[in-house]
Amino acid sequence: MTKKAYYAAPLFSEMELQYNRYLTDIIKKAFPALDIYIPQEQDDINDKNAYADSIMIAKYDTDALLASDIMIAVLDGATIDVGVATEIGVAYQAGIPVIGLYTDSRQQGATNEKKLAALQNIAESQFSYANLYTIGLIKTNGVVVSDKENLLKSIHTYLD
Template sequence: MAKLYFAASLFNEMELAYNAQLAARIRAEIPGLEVFVPQEQGEINDKNAYADSKMIAKLDTEAVLASDVLFAILDGQVIDPGVASEIGVAYQAGIPIVGLYSDTRQQGATHPEKLAALQVLAESQFSYINLYTVGLVKLNGEVVASSDAAIEALKKYV
């Protein structure tokens, strides 16, 4: 059975709900895929309980290294630092990575006024994403713009 590690921020209701919904969809659309979702690991990620940094790093790193593919949500003001670390571990281990970057500000990339605004200080119409982390994803996999595309990409790696 193929294993997937689901790397995503998990610190508010919106993130938790989105992760749960998307993990359920991945499980439904890719039968037989074992999906490891850190927020489902109550012994380590129950925020009412206690886990120190070494416990979290050990469990999550072991789960990444036991995976056949890493799925990483890249959305947010910045890529979540934990997700970036998990991407680094997967990259170094040669594990394929599918990154989801669904930021809608990427739409209209050829619009002339948006392109002209790039020349005006503090007027970029586009989002920024850390290029080093994205480079690691692209060197071992791909970045997609929707959950539909992510599921199709994951099917290629499992």
Template sequence: MNIYFAAPMFAKSDLLYNAYLVNQLREKYPEVSIYLPQENEAINDKTAYADSQMIALADTEKVLESQLMIALLDGITIDAGVASEIGVAYAKNIPTLGLYTDTRQQGADNQKKIEALQTIGENQFHYLNLYTTGLIKLNGTIYASEEELLTGVSAFIDKEPANDI
């Protein structure tokens, strides 16, 4: 089975977090191949040169070879590259498991936070692009924690036919 790991990758914190999660997955599922774009030196060595077409072709090929996408959704907005990768996965019916850990989602039942939505500029929650999240939900799930995501990956891998792994 091939998994495509879509995630922001331009801050050191992004690179470290991506590697951390992918290492957890690789340890738990050594039989699974996980493509982490930041590991593709041919297009992601930022001291070298890769043009937009090289990047698009290389990563799209890996999305299309995958049977599952994991997409990290945290940030000020969903990373533009991640959103594009989600779109390709959706178009090819590749299930996507999103991870959205933004702490501003906590307290969704807090009445003061809900009432604050009526005051301009007092949104206590974070917004995710509904089109992109809709593409995930039409063919996957969004999880709020790493633990939930790992459980979702386990469920997906366990239901896959043995000859695909």
């Protein structure tokens, strides 16, 4: 039986589209039998020269997500993309494991005394922030990793 994955990531800038192609190509190479649903490749709803209303988009992507065995969610950005966060909530409610990829380099230096002391000053945090509710939904039935190598290991773990 073919395993299915849902790939959730921001998809509105050329940078985001290129990164999504890059990362999903790596995943496809590592897991050739894995059927990956990638929303940006769904022209019925994501061809921005065409038209798809909110109900069409929600139904199309939600149906694909609910048919998946795992969800891979890119959490990078100034905040977690609102669509990705919504999809994480759907996956949580359906009991679908989520593997979150959070590569923000500001996570480094957690023992640096100056960085820790800076937390006492308003607006001087040297660390990144991800919404803890959304992270909690992921960690309840999944994992958050910080690089593509651990992403691939986690995919393997959750597919076995």
